[in-house]
Amino acid sequence: MATGDNQIRIGLLSSSNIVRKVSRAINLAPNATITAIASISISIEEARSFAKSNGFSPTAKIHCSYESLLEDPEVDAVYFPIPASLHVEWAVRAAGKGKHVLIDKPVGLNVSEFDQIVEACEANGIQFMDGTQWMHNPRTAKIQEFLTDPVRFGQLKTVHSCFSFAANENFLKNDIRVKPGLDGLGALGDAGWYTIQSTLLANNFKLPKTVTALPGPVLNDAGIVLSCGALLEWEKEITATIYCSFLANLTMEITAIGTKGTLRVHDFVIPFQETEASFSTSSKDCFSEHKVVTEFIQEACMVIEFARLVGEIKNRGAKPDGFWVSISRKTQLLVDAVKESIDNNLEPVFLSGR
Amino acid sequence: MATGDNQIRIGLLSSSNIVRKVSRAINLAPNATITAIASISISIEEARSFAKSNGFSPTAKIHCSYESLLEDPEVDAVYFPIPASLHVEWAVRAAGKGKHVLIDKPVGLNVSEFDQIVEACEANGIQFMDGTQWMHNPRTAKIQEFLTDPVRFGQLKTVHSCFSFAANENFLKNDIRVKPGLDGLGALGDAGWYTIQSTLLANNFKLPKTVTALPGPVLNDAGIVLSCGALLEWEKEITATIYCSFLANLTMEITAIGTKGTLRVHDFVIPFQETEASFSTSSKDCFSEHKVVTEFIQEACMVIEFARLVGEIKNRGAKPDGFWVSISRKTQLLVDAVKESIDNNLEPVFLSGR
Known part of the structure; x- marks a missing residue:
């Protein structure tokens, strides 16, 4: 799907297997598109082939580091299919770069990590959502x-x-x-x-x-x-x-x-x-x-809701929505x-x- | 249903509401029949009307006391729809009179009462079953x-x-x-x-x-x-x-x-x-x-199984079956x-x- 004006541009941090499911969901969501992927464990050629086989737009960028993806001005939001132990570091960095975050469960290894992520989101006007699809x-x-x-x-x-x-x-x-x-x-x-x-x-x-x-x-x-x-x-x-x-x-x-x-x-x-x-x-x-x-499908429903909330912030100056943060923190x-x-x-x- | 030669003759201790369900089950079971009921809280007339409306044979006897029912030579087995606190006394007495016992749950108020009942059954060659229909x-x-x-x-x-x-x-x-x-x-x-x-x-x-x-x-x-x-x-x-x-x-x-x-x-x-x-x-x-x-229906299945086991003892000199006692005691x-x-x-x- 070509990048529409109102589509939220999502970057994928990693090319692990779970990415296939969520990238399919992003492709299905009318209000979101994949504009970048960061791949640190496979070669550029492998990443390109992964991108193609998963239906990414040919214009989607391949980054060789997470840092590089977070600097990409054509990325509005980041999906984190990385081990939970890495969430706090990279989600805080992403928030610092103004990227909205969609993070798989468990969000942190404990609530203290969770709170560090959410504090960084609050400080930067960032939308947070955990990836619980159902x-x-x-x-x-x-x-x-x-x-x-x-x-x-x-x-x-x-x-x-x-x-x-x-x-x-x-x-x-x-x-x-x-x-x-x-x-x-x-x-x-x-x-x-x-x-x-x-x-x-x-x-x-x-x-x-x-x-x-x-x-x-x-x-x-x-x-x-x-x-x-x-x-x-x-x-x-x-x-x-x-x-x-x-x-x-x-x-x-x-x-x-x-x-x-x-x-x-x-x-x-x-x-x-x-x-x-x-x-x-x-x-x-x-x-x-x-x-x-x-x-x-329910994972597309999740992406649509996430992109909707990000869109409210990006296009209408809304504040991040607190509902999903609240449920996620309680969990x-x-x-x-x-x-x-x-x-x-x-x-x-x-x-x-x- | 007329009393067949091979039908187990069951006496009901009380005419409480639960009796309606089990007496229907006994009426449906081809190998069992109701021959007596003990009613201590209602008049003979009321008991007779209860017996009629629940399809008992017109020859079913009405006893005015539990003791009297336990003396009845035309009763092979007794069903106990009475409060659990009365089970140990009346089940032990029934076993002493050679009556097989079908007792609603909970069998006793505790396992010590349960064991008193089972000891009396064992001492008298009595079949025990609890009334768990499912x-x-x-x-x-x-x-x-x-x-x-x-x-x-x-x-x-x-x-x-x-x-x-x-x-x-x-x-x-x-x-x-x-x-x-x-x-x-x-x-x-x-x-x-x-x-x-x-x-x-x-x-x-x-x-x-x-x-x-x-x-x-x-x-x-x-x-x-x-x-x-x-x-x-x-x-x-x-x-x-x-x-x-x-x-x-x-x-x-x-x-x-x-x-x-x-x-x-x-x-x-x-x-x-x-x-x-x-x-x-x-x-x-x-x-x-x-x-x-x-x-x-499942309550009839229970009666059929109980009457089958009683029949094995009565007609073929078998020993009481221990399977149901064992499950019941564990419960x-x-x-x-x-x-x-x-x-x-x-x-x-x-x-x-x-």
Whole structure:
């Protein structure tokens, strides 16, 4: 797609595999385009071939360093498909150069890193968004409608969310998600991030008062979480349980139970079908299946929303939107709290004041 | 149905509401019949009218006391729809009179009461069964086939089970399930019994090594559990979470995740339809819906199995079958353990040696 006047110009920091998915999404988004890629681990020729095979415009620039991409005046925003341990350095630098940031989860290795990124964004009028795609699926808005409906759902009592997949031997040895120096939060920062965000969604993004890791976490030799569960507790005995794992069959469930209704989602992270997503609800004796047909795949919906917010700033002088930062920070806080509870013999962690 | 030679003659201890469901089941079971009812809270006329409206044979006897029913030579077995606090006394007496026993959950107020009942059964060659109906639905056998399939399911990693219903104000004030002197285990002994038995089913009826109640239990003024959760842990980091409640919308879920497959059941306690029950499974990328058509409703399946076992003893001199006792005792042990953990500030309870 040619660069339109109103398209947000996105630079990709790295040419790792995840880039394929997001670059497809950017290509699909009418309000965004890829104008540059920084590739430090492959040759210029390989990068050019990668760009071509992923449908980048022939005018997209290839940078040989991250610094160089951040200096590019034809880049409005940067997507960070790099290990979490590098996020804080490069996101702060990007913000300093006036680039808006779209950062994969986990945003930081802890909330202190998260806050450094957000401070840099605030200081420079930068839009921040984390790359949690399912939150942008139109189905999620429909789910939220049900969960906030006092007649169909009532008041949340409990929610259970799990996301697991059975990683192969190679993943469990070599993936960045099991390496302490890279994505040091393991299954918790990856699969767990989604489950925690879904429990926040179920309780209208209210932070719980305590988080307690459950017995039975599995850690690898380097101390990285491969599988764990946790209990979140809000006021009025409202609870959530989460389970995340690299060691169990692919499962992506939300079961939320209110005083008057129940929600069930079987594929909340990645819908079984790209452009039609379903969920079921029951209220009293009435069981309903809901299908939400979407014009765009959910990762394109994310890019469209990000580019829209960046466009508001770039073209209309708006201030950065705080909604996504707020949800993302709460998620990071809770991920941290589960890790802290695991490290402290499953003691409860109190969130008050954090 | 007339009393056939091979039909097991069942006496009902009480004419409470639950009797309607089980007496219908006995009427449907070809190998059982109702020959007597003991009614101590209503008049003979009312009892006769109750017997008629519930399809009892006109020859069914009305007893004015439990003792009298237990003396009746035309009663082979007794069903106990009476509060749990009365089970130990009357089940031990029934066993002493040579009557086989079918006892609603919770069997005892604690495992010590349970063991008194079972000892009396063993001493008198009596068949014991608890009245957990869903375990006898043919769907449950199909579910178990999937859960024990090394190719489709692999090794269990975690299972989540919840059973909740929103009890009305009258129930929460007056039902025997919220009264300390009656069914003193509250939601745990009722809804929780099912969830615990389903987690045992998922792990091939192996007892976990620890049980820990989760933060957020809700107790009424008399200390009866109205809602709670728990974590069960087996060897090799296999875990289960349960949630049971009288305070949340009707939900009856099992989600079991293995290394190779996932099971989902949405109506495990009482199937949405009486004679067709479904569940879904996924193994790798293959998602399947399974429907199990049943000739008999699940409560009739339970009666048929109970009467079959009693018949083996009565007509063929067999010994009582130990399978159902074993599952039932494990369930009672775990119910006790959750209660103990709640009473002990959510400390883990170790099951070893119990």
